[in-house]
Amino acid sequence: MSILKDIQKKVFKLNFNSSDDDFNLVALDVFNYQVQHNSIYKAYVSGLKINPETVKHYSHIPFLPIEFFKSKAVICDEIQDNAVCFSSSGTTGQITSKHYVNDISIYESSFHQGFELFYGNPSDYCILALLPNYLERTGSSLVYMFDKLIQESQHPQSGFYLNNLQDLKKTIEELKQTKQKTILLGVTYALLDLAEMGVELTNDFIVMETGGMKGRRKELLKEELHLILKQLLKVEVIHSEYGMTELLSQAYSKQDGVFQCSPWMKVLIRDMNDPFTYVKERKSGGVNVIDLANLNSCAFIETKDLGRLNQDSHFEILGRFDNSDLRGCNLMIQ
Secondary structure: HHHHHHHHHHHHOOOOOOHHHHHHHHHHHHHHHHHOOOHHHHHHHHHHHOOOHHHOOOOOOEEEEOOOOOOOOOOOOOOOOOOOEEEEEOOOOOOOOOOOOOOHHHHHHHHHHHHHHHHHOOHHHEEEEHHHHHHHHOOHHHHHHHHHHHOOOOOOEEEEEEEOOHHHHHHHHHHHHHOOOEEEEEEEEEEEEOOOOOOOOOOEEEEEEOOOOOOOOOOOOHHHHHHHHHHHHHOOOEEEEOOOOOOOOOOOOOOOOEEOOOOEEEEEOOOOHHHHHOOOEOOOEEEEEEEOOOOOOEEEEEEEEEEEEEEOEEEEEEEEHHHHOOOOHHHHHH
C-alpha cells in the first residue's frame, strides 16, 4: 500500500469518538507528507524558517493563506491527466481560486461519509437543490457533491432547480402530500425568493442554506436571515452547510448557525493581528481550517472568514474580512 493510501485510510477512520491525540497523529502524517510532496507548501514552510521535524502538534503546523489557490497550482507532486479542477465563483475580471484534485474518489469519500454522519443515508431523502448561481457556471464542487447525493437518493423527484421556482413549488406540494423526508438546499437569495412565493413546509423538510446573496439582495445578518426563512417557510430551524472550493470536507449546522466539523476536519481561530497565535474560546478571529481530506493539495488553510469557537469546538462564522480589516474588525465583533 502506498504512503498516501495508508494515510487516506487513517483519515477516514477518524470519527466523532476519536480523541484529539488520534486526530493529531493523522494530521502530522498529512503535514509531513505534504511538506515533502507539495512544492508550494514546502516553499511556504521554508520561508517561515520552520523545521518540519520540530512540529509535534497540529496547532504548530503552518497554515497556507487561501490566496495561494488563486495564483498557484497547490498540489502534491504534479497535476495528473485525470485531475478534476474545482473553481470558485467570481465577478467578471476577478481572479478565481482553482483546486486541483488528482483523486476524485477522496472527495467522494469525504462528502459521502460526512453527509451520512450528520443526516444518514441519502436514499432516505428526496433532495432538492436550488443553486442557480452555481449551475450557471462550471467547476462547482458543491454542484458535484449534490449531483452525486441526488443520484444516490434514487428519488424520482430529486434534482436541481435553476430559476424554475414554480416547478419547485409544485414538487414541494406533492412531497408534502406523501410525507416524504426531503432536504431543500439552496443559496440564500433563492431560498428567500421561494419563501416569498408563499411556500409553507412541514416537519418532513430540512431547509439547508449555503449562504450568499451573490449581489442579488441586501446582505443580512445570519440570525435575521434564519428568522425570516423560519417565519415564511413555517419551519422550526434552518440548517447550514459550510464549505468552499479550497476544501474537500464540509461542516454542518443543524440550528442557530453553530457548525460541527466532519471528524477529519478541525477549525482553529487565529488572532487577526498575529496570524501565528490562536485566541481563546468565544473570541473572534480569522478562521483556519484543517481538512485532512485535502490529501492531494494542502490540508492546512488560512481562510478569509471571521469566526469564533465554542467550548465544544463547534464554531460560528461571523463574516469575512480583507486586508484592510486586519487591524480593525476584531474591535467590531466580540
